[in-house]
Amino acid sequence: MASIEFYKYQGTGNDFVVVDNRSQKLYRNDKSIAQKLCDRKFGVGSDGLILIEDHEEYDFEMIFFNPDGSQSMCGNGSRCAVKFAQFLGIIGNQTTFLSTDGVHEASIDGDIVRLSMQDVAQGKINTFPEHFTINTGSPHYVIFASNIKDKNVKEEGASIRYSEEFAVDGINVNFVEKQSENKISVRTYERGVEDETLSCGTGVTACAIAHVLHGGASPVQIETLGGQLSVEFELEKSSAKRVWLTGPAKNVFKGEIEL
Numbered sequence: 001m002a003s004i005e006f007y008k009y010q011g012t013g014n015d016f017v018v019v020d021n022r023s024q025k026l027y028r029n030d031k032s033i034a035q036k037l038c039d040r041k042f043g044v045g046s047d048g049l050i051l052i053e054d055h056e057e058y059d060f061e062m063i064f065f066n067p068d069g070s071q072s073m074c075g076n077g078s079r080c081a082v083k084f085a086q087f088l089g090i091i092g093n094q095t096t097f098l099s100t101d102g103v104h105e106a107s108i109d110g111d112i113v114r115l116s117m118q119d120v121a122q123g124k125i126n127t128f129p130e131h132f133t134i135n136t137g138s139p140h141y142v143i144f145a146s147n148i149k150d151k152n153v154k155e156e157g158a159s160i161r162y163s164e165e166f167a168v169d170g171i172n173v174n175f176v177e178k179q180s181e182n183k184i185s186v187r188t189y190e191r192g193v194e195d196e197t198l199s200c201g202t203g204v205t206a207c208a209i210a211h212v213l214h215g216g217a218s219p220v221q222i223e224t225l226g227g228q229l230s231v232e233f234e235l236e237k238s239s240a241k242r243v244w245l246t247g248p249a250k251n252v253f254k255g256e257i258e259l
């Protein structure tokens with residue numbers, strides 16, 4: 001049985017097993033590795049697995065898996081990957097790297113990582129009477145509500161995620177409460193985790209865009225169960241451009257596990 005070294009990182013409580021896979025010890029198409037490592041009872045336990053690999057053109061490549069083995073863009077995971085790449089000595093305080101949805105830039109100031117997100121074109125923002133669907137690299141359902149602290153996010157999120165419209169591909173579900181012109185609170189049910197997580201980077205980005213479309217102003221401070229994030233962008237012809245997601249990313253511990 002082979003054992004691998006891993007690191008545990010968290011970005012506002014969204015937690016990840018991170019592996020330096022520059023030696024390609026792990027096969028990057030094997031989703032069963034993510035299923036095993038992310039399992040909170042039989043593995044390490046996390047909201048996702050991140051592999052860091054070399055890339056010919058960029059500083060590094062980040063490969064992200066949800067705990068069920070599916071793949072999508074992860075904003076908090078990308079911020080953690082940047083911090084880990086700095087720890088490995090691959091980068092200094094600035095980087096350009098490849099993630100699931102394309103090329104990103106990031107800068108690091110202590111534990112704070114500022115990450116560029118892809119432009120969110122008009123066609124990726126759909127407005128409905130009661131909600132938005134916005135794709136920020138991962139698909140998000142955004143619904144404004146009051147007293148979100150009292151919500152059963154797992155139950156209500158799952159009922160939307162497994163509804164006929166989204167059952168096959170899945171969707172992340174975000175409940176948003178407006179606090180002021182520049183501040184919102186967000187709780188998120190994540191597909192692939194199939195539970196509420198303490199924070200979701202692509203989710204808060206979608207919520208910030210919806211908030212500005214509802215009359216709010218960028219930059220938007222976002223309170224999640226796991227801490228504070230900030231999203232800034234410019235709206236240009238109904239597209240969100242120059243989008244930045246900023247917040248803390250920290251190493252929690254290091255370990256070894258047999259696969």
Ligand SMILES: N[C@@H](CCC[C@H](N)C(=O)O)C(=O)O
Pocket residue numbers: 014047066070071072073074075076077138139172190191192193199200201202203
């Ligand atoms: N936690 C992530 C999003 C991870 C992917 C998501 N669960 C999906 O499958 O769409 C984030 O911080 O963005």
